[in-house]
Ligand SMILES: Nc1ncnc2c1ncn2[C@@H]1O[C@H](COP(=O)(O)OP(=O)(O)O)[C@@H](O)[C@H]1O
């Protein structure tokens with residue numbers, strides 16, 4: 001079966017200083033199956049948000065933006081769209097994109113206050129989506145009106161775990177706590193009955209208890225409705241709870257992709273290992289046992305336009321050799337997934353992969 005979404009060599013470049021162009025998203029490829037929950041992780045500034053915004057056509061209007069690659073969509077499509085084979089979302093006009101954004105693909109952003117309209121009651125904001133015609137598996141369905149509209153609003157609020165949905169529906173955003181606002185946003189995103197939901201750090205601003213509730217809601221929806229979820233976060237603990245597969249992003253590129261379980265047990269890329277080693281849970285365990293210092297990866301990610309030649313992680317990598325500083329490592333099959341590293345594998349027993357050894361030999 002075709003993947004629901006197949007992203008190929010996605011690139012977003014923007015004017016840097018002078019004649020330089022910077023590419024915060026620089027050749028990102030991944031695909032998602034129907035109903036699959038995939039985590040996209042990496043430190044702040046690696047290009048996660050711009051990747052998802054570019055997929056939704058939201059970076060086209062940035063001054064000087066150039067977008068390359070493909071995002072092949074094989075889900076529901078509006079009446080009148082070509083029906084044979086996947087559609088490239090990046091090639092759609094802004095007008096056609098509006099047919100997909102919020103309907104085929106829903107989005108939940110990090111900061112719910114900036115996405116909710118402070119002047120409108122919740123029921124009104126959800127109704128805006130429900131009044132529009134909806135895409136279904138068999139084509140288009142008319143928007144809702146009257147009593148069925150009201151009923152659906154309450155259903156959606158109930159579905160995302162909003163307590164007292166009838167009362168809450170009539171409130172304004174400022175009357176809701178952070179967790180309830182986040183659920184309201186989720187309800188708005190789900191109102192369009194998307195097949196794919198992109199969540200960009202949706203729990204970052206929430207306290208731990210509320211975060212767990214929002215995650216439980218998402219997990220239930222994903223299972224009940226076969227909803228595919230792309231979950232962007234810098235929190236690997238959240239990924240472990242929610243996602244079946246992990247994509248690790250660094251300096252505009254995917255550097256590792258693996259099933260979550262294998263990834264947590266046996267990460268192949270030194271960057272992934274660094275991210276895992278800096279998980280608070282593990283730190284506490286280790287520091288209690290051995291009073292080790294809390295680990296964090298030294299340095300910070302390079303800015304777009306200042307990516308080093310070769311592997312972009314090399315300047316921070318404990319394993320970097322000459323080859324790493326001169327040639328970018330291609331994605332290669334690793335233990336259970338793929339990694340782009342000249343010396344993948346566990347830190348202790350890593351030995352040059354045959355191709356790396358060959359290149360290293362050439363350069364000597
Ligand atoms: N509108 C923009 N114009 C130019 N550069 C941007 C813009 N938004 C983000 N960036 C830069 O692109 C890089 C990636 O940003 P982003 O996608 O927000 O990272 P992440 O979501 O992984 O934290 C960062 O270096 C950021 O400073």
Ligand SMILES: [Mg+2]
Pocket residue numbers: 048049050200201
């Ligand atoms: Mg971001």
